[in-house]
Amino acid sequence: MDIGPYVLQLFSGLSRAMVLFLLSAGLSLIFGVMNILNFAHATLWLLSGYLTFSIFTFLSEQLGASPWLLLPAIVGATALMALIGFALERFLIRRTYERDLPEQLLLTFALVLIIGDLIKLVWGVENRRINLGVQPVEMFDTLINPYHFVIVGSGVAVAAGLWFFLHRTRLGKIVRAAVYNRNMVSALGIPIPLIYGLVFAAGVGLAGLAGGVFLPLLPMALGVDHDVIVQCFAVVVIGGFGSMLGTFVASIIVGVVYAFSILFWPDGALAMIFLIVIVVLIWRPWGLFGTELRF
Amino acid sequence: MQPGWLARHGLTVPVAILMLVLFLLVPLLPGEYWTQVATEILILGLFAMSFNLLYGYMGQISFGHAAFFGVGAYASAMLFTRLKTAGGEIGMLDFFLSLAAGPPVAAVAALIVGFFCVRLTGIYFAMLSLAFGELLFYIVFSWYSFTKGDDGIQGLLPPSFFQDAVNFYYLTLAIVTLALLAMWRITESPFGYIMRTLRDNQRRAAFLGINVRLHMLINFVIAGGFAGLAGALWGPFSRSVNPGLLGWQESGIAVFMTLIGGAGSIVGPMLGSVIYTMLQAVVKMYTVYWPLTIGTIILLIVLFLPGGVLGLVEKRLKARRDGDAGNREA
Numbered sequence: 001m002d003i004g005p006y007v008l009q010l011f012s013g014l015s016r017a018m019v020l021f022l023l024s025a026g027l028s029l030i031f032g033v034m035n036i037l038n039f040a041h042a043t044l045w046l047l048s049g050y051l052t053f054s055i056f057t058f059l060s061e062q063l064g065a066s067p068w069l070l071l072p073a074i075v076g077a078t079a080l081m082a083l084i085g086f087a088l089e090r091f092l093i094r095r096t097y098e099r100d101l102p103e104q105l106l107l108t109f110a111l112v113l114i115i116g117d118l119i120k121l122v123w124g125v126e127n128r129r130i131n132l133g134v135q136p137v138e139m140f141d142t143l144i145n146p147y148h149f150v151i152v153g154s155g156v157a158v159a160a161g162l163w164f165f166l167h168r169t170r171l172g173k174i175v176r177a178a179v180y181n182r183n184m185v186s187a188l189g190i191p192i193p194l195i196y197g198l199v200f201a202a203g204v205g206l207a208g209l210a211g212g213v214f215l216p217l218l219p220m221a222l223g224v225d226h227d228v229i230v231q232c233f234a235v236v237v238i239g240g241f242g243s244m245l246g247t248f249v250a251s252i253i254v255g256v257v258y259a260f261s262i263l264f265w266p267d268g269a270l271a272m273i274f275l276i277v278i279v280v281l282i283w284r285p286w287g288l289f290g291t292e293l294r295f
Numbered sequence: 296m297q298p299g300w301l302a303r304h305g306l307t308v309p310v311a312i313l314m315l316v317l318f319l320l321v322p323l324l325p326g327e328y329w330t331q332v333a334t335e336i337l338i339l340g341l342f343a344m345s346f347n348l349l350y351g352y353m354g355q356i357s358f359g360h361a362a363f364f365g366v367g368a369y370a371s372a373m374l375f376t377r378l379k380t381a382g383g384e385i386g387m388l389d390f391f392l393s394l395a396a397g398p399p400v401a402a403v404a405a406l407i408v409g410f411f412c413v414r415l416t417g418i419y420f421a422m423l424s425l426a427f428g429e430l431l432f433y434i435v436f437s438w439y440s441f442t443k444g445d446d447g448i449q450g451l452l453p454p455s456f457f458q459d460a461v462n463f464y465y466l467t468l469a470i471v472t473l474a475l476l477a478m479w480r481i482t483e484s485p486f487g488y489i490m491r492t493l494r495d496n497q498r499r500a501a502f503l504g505i506n507v508r509l510h511m512l513i514n515f516v517i518a519g520g521f522a523g524l525a526g527a528l529w530g531p532f533s534r535s536v537n538p539g540l541l542g543w544q545e546s547g548i549a550v551f552m553t554l555i556g557g558a559g560s561i562v563g564p565m566l567g568s569v570i571y572t573m574l575q576a577v578v579k580m581y582t583v584y585w586p587l588t589i590g591t592i593i594l595l596i597v598l599f600l601p602g603g604v605l606g607l608v609e610k611r612l613k614a615r616r617d618g619d620a621g622n623r624e625a
Contacts, residue, residue, distance in 0.1 A: 037418060095598055101417055102356040106554060107597050109547060113590030121584065226544065230429055237422055267437030267444070274430040281423045282411050 009259045015148040015217070017255025018155025022210035023228070024235040024247050025162060026203030032179040032242020033199045036093060036104055040111035042229035044081060044204050047119055048211030049220035052077040053128040056215075074212035078205050085204025089197045112225070120222055129219035147216055154213055158206070159248050166244060175199060179242040231258075231270070234277045240290025249288065305609050307560045311475070314565065318468055327460045332576055334464045337471045338528045340568030343552035344478060344561065345521035350550070351558030352482055353514055354494030355420045358546050359408070359428025360522055365541030366404045367397030367523025369435060372448040372530045379450075387454050394527045401523020402516050404431070409515030413508045416497065425543055432541040447537035451530045467528055474521055479561050481517065490514055551589065554596055557603030566605060 027041045056073035063069065088111070096104045166172040178185045178195055186192045211220075218224075235254050239246030254273055261269035280287060321333040346360045375393040379385040385393070408427045415423055435442045442448070457463045481487055489510050492500045501507050530536050539545065548571070549564070556567025571589070578588050600607055 037421075092594070092598075099597075099601070101421075102350065103597050103601055105356065105418075105421065106550065106593060109550075110590040110593040110597065113586035114594065117584050117587030117590065121587070230425070230543070233422060233425065237426075265437075267439075268433060271430055271433035271437065274426045274433065277426040278411065278423065278430065281415065281419060281426065285415060285419050 005263070009263055010256065011148045011152075013256040013259025014252070015151040015155075015255075016259060017251045017253075018151050019210050019214045020231060020235050020255055021155050021248055021251035022158055022213065023207055024232045024239070024251060025158070025244060026206035027232050028236045028239065028241055028243065028247045029175075029206075030200055030203040031236065033175060033182070034093075034196050036096075036200075037108065037233075038203070039105065039108035039229060040115055041203070041207055042225040042232060043112045043115045043119075044085070045207040045211045045228065046220060046222075046225040047084075047115055048077050048081045048208035049215050050119055050123050050128055051080060051208075052212035052215050053220065054123075070212070070216065074209065077212045078208040081208025081211075082201045082205035086197050086201035088204070089200035093200065094193070094196070112229075116222065116225060125222060127219035127221040129215065145217070151213055151217065154209075158209065159244070162244050171198075231273065234273050236287075237277050238280050238287060240287025243287070243289040246287055246289030305560055306605060306612070307479075307562055310560075310566065310605065311562045314562065314569070315472065322461045322464060330460045330464045332572060334460070334467050334532055336565075336568045336572045337464075337467050338525050338532060339548065339552065339572065340565035341471045341474055341528075342522055342525035343549040343556075343564035343568055344475065345518045345525065346546075346549035347553045347558055347561070347564045348478065348482070348490075348514060348518040348521070350553055351560075351563070352487065352490040352494060353511065355416060355511075356550070357412070357424040358421055358543050358550075359424035359426070359431075360518070360549055361543070361545035362408070362428040362431040362541045363401040363405050363519035363522040364526040364529070364545065364549075365435065365536070365538070366431065367401035367526030368530050368536045368540050369442060369448070369526075370400035370523070371397040371527035372451055372536045373442075375451055375530065376448060379452075383450055383452060385452070385454055387456070390454050390457070390531070394531075397527025398520045398523040401526065402520035404523075405516045405519020406512070409512045409519070413511035413515060425546075428541060428543055428546060432538055435541055436538040442538070445538065447535050448530075449535045451534050451536070453531040457531070463532065467532070470524070470528065474524060475561065475565070478521065482561055486510070486513075551593055553603075554593065554601075555603055557605030557607075557609075559602060559609070560605055563603055563605045567603065570604065 023041065023045055027038055030036055030038050030041075052070075052073045055076045056069055059069045059073060060066070092107065092111075096107050164172075166176055174185060174190055174195060178192065178199075182192055185195075231254060235247060235250045238253060239248070239250030253276070257272055257276070258269050261272045265272070318333060318337070322330050324330070342361075342364050345363075346357065349355050349357050349360070371393050374396040375385060375390070378389040378393060408424070408431075412420055412423050412427070436444055438444065439446075452458065453463060457466060482490070489500070489505055492503075492505070493507060493510065497507055526536075526540065529540070552567035552571045553564040554567065555570050556565065557563035574592075575585060575589070578585050582588070596603065602610065
């Protein structure tokens with residue numbers, strides 16, 4: 001049996017899963033700690049893609065074209081996005097903590113429109129993509145773009161880094177504690193507003209990283225954020241808000257299910273994903289790895 | 296009038312009467328443009344009012360409400376397509392029959408979706424309603440043989456009497472007014488007050504012996520039915536339907552209108568529809584950056600004006616009345 005197409009789909013699914021993980025990790029962290037569902041998360045991801053493109057193009061003009069310039073471009077974009085995230089929390093999101101849920105959702109919903117149009121304002125309507133000029137590698141009788149390995153590698157690296165941060169560093173443990181019970185953390189004298197700012201910045205920074213990493217594979221275009229954000233919601237719901245392991249597992253489920261559904265039922269691939277979301281929300285609303293206490 | 300009538304009903308009746316009068320006069324304006332705009336305002340306003348049954352009265356935000364708008368539109372469009380002749384004409388009776396198909400089909404969809412959604416509240420309700428909405432969108436989008444998928448359904452030309460913009464407008468106005476009266480009656484009944492209790496304190500409602508899930512489901516179905524009515528009107532108005540009518544961006548329109556006008560009253564979303572649609576028409580004449588504009592407005596309203604325009608006016612009136620009373624006592 002020719003397993004070529006299946007292997008191709010598997011890699012495609014895994015790299016898609018890694019991008020979803022990078023993106024959804026930030027979303028899950030933000031919701032877990034702050035109870036804010038950031039509708040604008042994918043839009044910020046898109047912004048980062050455009051930023052990475054601009055930095056990459058600028059560096060290429062100054063220093064000569066080279067695929068390795070992608071690295072400083074990604075680092076630069078991620079740092080910039082973290083700063084933007086910090087500013088957003090400090091000046092906008094902070095004002096909605098006392099409010100009801102619908103108003104918080106609407107604030108981030110409005111940001112989707114605002115940031116999306118700002119991207120259009122600054123960069124125009126054309127797609128942006130980077131061609132690294134890397135040759136496809138032959139494996140299992142089919143040609144695979146080796147950049148998939150880079151994505152999968154960076155996804156695993158970030159997952160490991162996040163795990164290390166959350167479980168082995170003091171700040172990480174504070175963040176985990178805040179997911180469980182923020183009032184107690186505050187009562188212990190830890191400045192919750194600062195933690196919120198850092199967590200939001202970190203979440204947006206992760207989205208920024210995802211944007212830069214995905215740039216060579218998929219052209220960044222207006223409107224992509226609308227498709228992606230609902231997939232991120234699917235991942236976070238299936239995995240459980242606030243759980244990194246859940247996000248990781250759910251990303252793989254969503255990514256691989258999507259990639260294989262494309263083979264059998266192209267138009268309905270996303271419908272499959274939403275079916276899974278509905279089943280999870282009905283059977284176990286706090287997700288596969290979420291905590292029932294928070295529900 | 297009984298004392299406290301203003302406190303209980305606020306500005307609803309005066310605003311409703313004012314809007315009805317203005318709506319009746321719209322066709323006097325020159326040209327067809329404003330009549331068309333007003334028809335769109337009415338249909339989307341009905342959609343937004345149906346959303347508000349869930350949001351303002353029951354306290355839950357649904358990001359999948361447009362699915363019922365779209366289902367109503369498609370049900371009506373598909374019956375329309377089967378009833379019309381080969382030449383593309385449709386008889387008057389068949390036309391009304393196709394319109395009548397929208398609400399029941401949407402209500403059945405709302406029954407199925409609502410059965411699952413009412414088991415959750417808050418953010419989980421929002422996410423599940425979004426997931427169902429997107430599921431329905433993708434089903435309509437991908438089931439080409441049944442719904443024509445991305446192509447949409449074209450050629451929804453009303454009978455020649457209603458092809459005239461003014462006639463169709465008055466038909467829409469009549470239907471929407473009747474729907475509004477029905478919704479007003481529902482929200483001012485004991486059922487409506489149970490909704491408010493569910494919004495304010497669901498646990499206490501349960502203590503009082505109210506079957507929370509059943510009542511939420513009934514309200515969900517009613518809201519879905521009215522959204523389906525709006526959808527059924529949309530088809531012949533824009534002469535076509537497309538899968539986008541079911542998506543979360545379309546749901547967002549209802550949310551925006553309700554927020555702008557004010558969720559606290561039955562006519563708030565209609566007022567929001569007036570402001571939103573006219574703003575959109577004007578802004579799009581000057582710039583292509585409409586999302587930026589409406590996004591900023593929503594941002595400012597959420598931060599500074601959460602009760603919407605009606606909420607602001609009621610607050611000012613109340614402050615003035617209380618101020619007067621204070622002066623009189625002194």
